[in-house]
Amino acid sequence: FPNGTLVIENVERMSDEATYTCVAKNSQGYTAKGTLEVQVMVPPVVQPFSFGDVAMNSGQVVTTPCSVIEGDHPLQLRWLFDGETIKPRSGATVFNIGERSAILSIASVSHNHAGNYTCVAENEAGTDSHTATLIINVPPRWILEPTDKAFAQGSDAKV
Template sequence: GASGSVPPSIAPFSFGDDPVNTGENAGVQCMVQKGDVPITIKWTLNSRPIINGEEGITILKLSPKTSVLNIAAVEQDHRGVFKCIAENKAGSSFTTSELKVN
């Protein structure tokens, strides 16, 4: 595998099978296990881009290959499918997890 660059591969993540109560804290970590940097990591909720700090959602880049999404106080608006998209010059991949809210 020395030829060409390696597209990103994301480790699975999950909010868990159980619904979260409103007001509770929830979060997931999107970790790119392999892939050539620079890698762009983006998040969407129900296919809409998530902007850090908006709608009570914080996105923190821990490293060039790791991004954490946190919701300090979950609301009904946060229910749905969160998607982490990792992209580099070789390609892109994504992982999703559904957040269920009581």
């Protein structure tokens, strides 16, 4: 631009990360220059994960990794359950393995664990996430347990 502004669109680390120098010269021949370093940060990319194609049975163990396959440090990883931070006493535990991976582990799944689990990765350049649904088979239970009824012979029975 005529005002000396440099615009680099769609920056890429390999081609655009460098030291840039701007030199200004006036009509009297005086020059001034300034130098700046351009660093390109890569946003995180979360590798997709799933809980498998079949529902888990109550009491089974669930272990699922979340891995960041691309992105610059520092990274922050966190797991969410139905959009909320996983609570400490929920029966679900998160094990951080280095800065690029975290394992979600549930020692004994129950109907309370059914829902959407999201792994979120963040750095200064951006955020990425992946969500998978955990389906749990649970034994049937009575909503309203039936009770025995006695009716007089010849009367109408309504249950």
